[in-house]
Amino acid sequence: xxxxxxxxxxxxxxxxxxxxxxxxxxxxxxxxxxxxxxxxxxxxxxxxxxxxxxxxxxxxxxxxxxxxxxxxxxxxxxxxxxxxxxxxxxxxxxxxxxxxxxxxxxxxxxxxxxxxxxxxxxxxxxxxxxxxxxxxxxxxxxxxxxxxxxxxxxxxxxxxxxxxxxxxxxxxxxxxxxxxxxxxxxxxxxxxxxxxxxxxxxxxxxxxxxxxxxxxxxxxxxxxxxxxxxxxxxxxxxxxxxxxxxxxxxxxxxxxxxxxxxxxxxxxxxxxxxxxxxxxxxxxxxxxxxxxxxxxxxxxxxxxxxxxxxxxxxxxxxxxxxxxxxxxxxxxxxxxxxxxxxxxxxxxxxxxxxxxxxxxxxxxxxxxxxxxxxxxxxxxxxxxxxxxxxxxxxxxxxxxxxxxxxxxxxxxxxxxxxxxxxxxxxxxxxxxxxxxxxxxxxxxxxxxxxxxxxxxxxxxxxxxxxxxxxxxxxxxxxxxxxxxxxxxxxxxxxxxxxxxxxx
Amino acid sequence: xxxxxxxxxxxxxxxxxxxxxxxxxxxxxxxxxxxxxxxxxxxxxxxxxxxxxxxxxxxxxxxxxxxxxxxxxxxxxxxxxxxxxxxxxxxxxxxxxxxxxxxxxxxxxxxxxxxxxxxxxxxxxxxxxxxxxxxxxxxxxxxxxxxxxxxxx
Numbered sequence: 001x002x003x004x005x006x007x008x009x010x011x012x013x014x015x016x017x018x019x020x021x022x023x024x025x026x027x028x029x030x031x032x033x034x035x036x037x038x039x040x041x042x043x044x045x046x047x048x049x050x051x052x053x054x055x056x057x058x059x060x061x062x063x064x065x066x067x068x069x070x071x072x073x074x075x076x077x078x079x080x081x082x083x084x085x086x087x088x089x090x091x092x093x094x095x096x097x098x099x100x101x102x103x104x105x106x107x108x109x110x111x112x113x114x115x116x117x118x119x120x121x122x123x124x125x126x127x128x129x130x131x132x133x134x135x136x137x138x139x140x141x142x143x144x145x146x147x148x149x150x151x152x153x154x155x156x157x158x159x160x161x162x163x164x165x166x167x168x169x170x171x172x173x174x175x176x177x178x179x180x181x182x183x184x185x186x187x188x189x190x191x192x193x194x195x196x197x198x199x200x201x202x203x204x205x206x207x208x209x210x211x212x213x214x215x216x217x218x219x220x221x222x223x224x225x226x227x228x229x230x231x232x233x234x235x236x237x238x239x240x241x242x243x244x245x246x247x248x249x250x251x252x253x254x255x256x257x258x259x260x261x262x263x264x265x266x267x268x269x270x271x272x273x274x275x276x277x278x279x280x281x282x283x284x285x286x287x288x289x290x291x292x293x294x295x296x297x298x299x300x301x302x303x304x305x306x307x308x309x310x311x312x313x314x315x316x317x318x319x320x321x322x323x324x325x326x327x328x329x330x331x332x333x334x335x336x337x338x339x340x341x342x343x344x345x346x347x348x349x350x351x352x353x354x355x356x357x358x359x360x361x362x363x364x365x366x367x368x369x370x371x372x373x374x375x376x377x378x379x380x381x382x383x384x385x386x387x388x389x390x391x392x393x394x395x396x397x398x399x400x401x402x403x404x405x406x407x408x409x410x411x412x413x414x415x416x417x418x419x420x421x422x423x424x425x426x427x428x429x430x431x432x433x434x435x436x437x438x439x440x441x442x443x444x445x446x447x448x449x450x451x452x453x454x455x456x457x458x459x460x461x462x463x464x465x466x467x468x469x470x471x472x473x474x475x476x477x478x479x480x481x482x483x484x485x486x487x488x489x490x491x492x493x494x495x496x497x498x499x500x501x502x503x
Numbered sequence: 504x505x506x507x508x509x510x511x512x513x514x515x516x517x518x519x520x521x522x523x524x525x526x527x528x529x530x531x532x533x534x535x536x537x538x539x540x541x542x543x544x545x546x547x548x549x550x551x552x553x554x555x556x557x558x559x560x561x562x563x564x565x566x567x568x569x570x571x572x573x574x575x576x577x578x579x580x581x582x583x584x585x586x587x588x589x590x591x592x593x594x595x596x597x598x599x600x601x602x603x604x605x606x607x608x609x610x611x612x613x614x615x616x617x618x619x620x621x622x623x624x625x626x627x628x629x630x631x632x633x634x635x636x637x638x639x640x641x642x643x644x645x646x647x648x649x650x651x652x653x654x655x656x
Contacts, residue, residue: 283603287571290600294623295518301625302525330623337602 020062024070027054032077039082047082048101055105059112067109075102149223149244152230153182155237169223169246171216182242186213197227202237205229210247222248275344282340289333296326328461335463338393339448342470347387349475351498354381354428357388358416361395369403372412379417382426385498386475394471397464398430398491404458405434405489413488424497425477431490437483445481468493509535509640509649511563513545513580514598515572519621523567526632532640537563542575546583549590562593564649565639570599570606578609585614592646594639 031054038046051074059067078101083092092098143150143161149169152161159182162174170177170186177185183194189212190197201207207227215221223244230239300322307316358381384391399414406412413433421427437445437452444450446469449462469479472493483489510532514520520538527533539545545568547553551560566584570577577597584590596617597610607618619635622628 283601287600290621290623291516291519294600294621294625294628295516295522297623298518298522298625298628302522327623334602 017065020066021069023062024054024058024066024073027057028070028073028077030054031074032081035077036081047078051078052101052104052108056108056112059109060116063116064109064113067113071102071105071109074105149246150241151177151182152239152241154239157182159185160239166244169215169221169244170213176216188213201227201229201240205231211244213244221246222251278340279344282337282344285333285337290330293326293330293333297323300326332461332463335461335467339463339467339470342390342393342467342474345390347390347474349386349498350388352384352386352388352391354384354418354426357384357392357395358399361392361399362416364396365400365403368400369412372403372407373410374403374406374412374414377413377415377417379415381416381418381428384426384428384495386495387471390471390474391495394468394493395430397468398493401464401491402430402432402434402489404460405436405453406432407458408435409433421494425494426497427492427494429490429492431488433488436485436487436489437481438485439483442481442483446479509564509645510537510567510636511545511548511565512536512538512567513540513542513572513577514538514567514569515540516569519569522625522628523632526629527636529629530633530637532636535640541573542577542580545580546575549584549593562590562646562649564594564643564645565635566593566595567598567635568595570597570601570610578606578613581610581613581615593649594643594645596635596639598635 028051031050034050035047038050055067055070055074058070075098079091079098080087080089083095083098085092144164146163147165147168149165150161150163151159151166153159159177159180162172162177166177167173172185182188191209191211197207197209205228209225211223211225213221213223224247226243228241229237230241232238300319304316304319307319355378358378362376362378399416402414403412406414413431415431416429417431418426418428435453441452444452446465448466450466451460451462453460465479468491472479472495475495477493477495479491479493481489481491510527512520512523514523524533524536524538527536537548539548544553545566548555548558549562551558568577568580572580577599581595581597584593584595591614594616595614596619597606597615598619598621599606600621602620610618617635619631622631
């Protein structure tokens with residue numbers, strides 16, 4: 001059992017004071033009893049020592065105050081009982097024996113009490129020291145608990161403390177590391193001259209940076225290092241505490257990320273270049289392919305105009321065919337260019353009123369359906385978050401298709417509506433009672449140049465739905481269709497809702 | 504080659520030249536057209552240099568300018584004209600196959616007076632050329648120093 005664990009009865013200062021002064025009274029009383037006993041037995045010269053002993057015992061064990069009390073009591077008793085004239089309370093200062101008694105008592109009391117004080121101080125100092133030692137050793141064992149690498153070296157770089165984290169990171173035990181020169185042991189590679197580091201350390205008391213060091217097994221390790229300077233009470237630097245964190249993995253990850261970023265940048269540049277090439281190509285197609293077409297049409301029309309009236313019907317039809325083909329080619333070029341432009345253009349998304357957009361799209365399609373009987377049913381339409389002009393192109397394409405494929409119906413019906421889809425998306429549908437399509441070809445509908453009808457029946461380039469799909473994909477949505485031959489078709493597209501567009 | 508006329512046409516494609524002239528012929532404007540085949544030749548004409556040193560110094564009433572031209576392209580011609588005190592008043596009509604928005608924006612930024620995309624359809628093309636010819640060479644009052652109709656008569 002250690003001292004700290006022993007149950008020690010605590011005495012309050014008040015009780016202790018009473019006890020100590022009680023000791024004075026009791027010891028003087030006992031001494032007086034002994035002295036009187038000696039006197040009654042006629043043993044002379046034995047009255048002096050017991051009383052002096054009582055003073056000494058009190059001063060020794062109870063300190064200065066009780067010692068003084070014991071001295072006063074003992075002197076009074078000695079004066080009363082043993083200095084002639086006996087049993088007189090008057091203080092007989094003229095008697096040399098009394099003076100000697102008081103003088104002796106004073107000496108004994110002061111020595112005793114001083115000794116006690118010194119003993120008490122020593123005890124206090126020892127207790128304080130014990131507490132401090134306990135705290136220190138607890139702190140040291142705490143430092144040992146941490147996984148962080150911590151070690152201390154003196155100003156001559158000699159390692160004086162080495163925790164378990166340091167052992168785990170570097171591989172040397174404390175018995176191998178302590179006493180060694182730190183920089184020789186680690187073969188540290190400093191990013192800046194060590195004198196600069198020491199300069200900063202002495203100036204500010206701390207330094208931190210990244211260092212390269214060697215482990216016991218010879219491998220290198222990158223550490224984030226923090227140095228703190230310890231000074232003694234005279235402000236002289238005495239030790240450097242260093243903590244290290246292994247950042248080798250982080251460094252490697254950083255390097256990997258950098259490489260990836262460079263790759264990405266390279267690829268982005270390549271993409272940009274190929275995008276520019278594509279744009280130049282589209283420009284050239286737009287400009288150069290159109291010119292010969294215009295010439296074909298121009299000269300054919302001149303030929304038609306200048307042809308003699310005698311030219312037969314067959315040859316006139318040939319000229320018409322040339323013109324039709326040229327026009328179809330022109331439409332193909334226009335649609336292809338529009339399609340490629342949608343892939344390249346940046347989307348400028350805003351909140352768009354679908355109702356307004358559908359109105360505009362229907363208005364645009366109206367001339368194609370001139371003179372026809374179409375019953376339009378347009379439901380309540382929400383707001384969408386998307387690129388207005390692109391969404392309009394998609395709607396015009398879908399509505400124009402609905403108008404086209406209901407052409408043979410005496411009463412065409414086209415319905416445009418919307419519904420909330422799953423996962424916060426808005427679904428828009430365009431339903432018609434036109435020729436419809438066979439569901440087994442549904443996948444082919446949205447491909448470029450894919451057509452399910454013959455050109456004689458329904459004109460078209462086969463790019464419209466591909467354009468719709470591209471626009472909706474660029475909005476992060478989906479397109480799909482349902483149809484039944486001879487009954488009609490419904491085309492759907494979904495657009496993710498933005499939080500702002502929710503009504 | 505006619506040394507001066509009310510319409511200066513800059514067009515590298517001979518077929519386009521022929522079709523344009525045919526269209527203008529219906530209004531007897533064809534013989535008022537001076538044709539240059541690239542941007543450099545057009546600038547030579549405007550500055551009376553090269554083979555045009557001896558032409559009368561009057562400016563054309565309108566310039567029909569293609570954009571895609573050999574040597575000096577249409578936008579460069581336009582830019583040089585609009586930055587020249589003497590030439591900036593000549594009305595310029597860009598006549599091009601290009602639908603590209605950036606060409607249109609660039610042309611208007613340089614101060615073009617009209618921008619016309621050549622229609623693929625021949626009827627539309629003929630109509631466009633005729634209307635352009637009549638408007639700029641007959642109806643529009645050209646700036647001072649231009650070739651005028653009465654001078655030709």
